[in-house]
Amino acid sequence: MAIFSVYVVNKAGGLIYQYDNYVPRAEAEKTFSYPLDLVLKIHDEKVVVSFGQRDGIRGIKFIVLADPRQSGIDALLRKIYEIYSDFALKNPFYSLEMPIRCELFDQNLKGALEIADKAGNFGPGS
DSSP states (O other): OOEEEEEEEOTTSOEEEEEESOOOOOSSOOOOOSSOOOOOOOOSOOOEEEEEOOSSSTTOEEEEEEOTTOOOHHHHHHHHHHHIIIIIITOTTOOTTSOOOOHHHHHHHHHHHHHHHHHSSOOTTO
16 A cells, blocks of 8 residues: 655645655656647546545645555544644644744654554554
């Protein structure tokens, strides 16, 4: 299972946090010339976009891009909200609506994503 990215968007729609958890490695450098010849094909594997919004902070949106087979996305969104409230909102140097630049937030988010990747879900006791 894979969780690809986590985004936090403020009330105004601005991106205040982005973390790319899964970045595929490019085997060769790619170059492009104008105009681009793009061909879109349908593949079996798709990316699921899960939106979450907690009632405690109106307007803040937590977005997780994950593999469609990943379970427990709602529980992961609750965990991300908990990490946000514990490490960003309680930080005296953080202002609402500003980009999140808190090392403890980063560390705990990475830990939560590792647990979600390994377990495939979050139990009620996580």
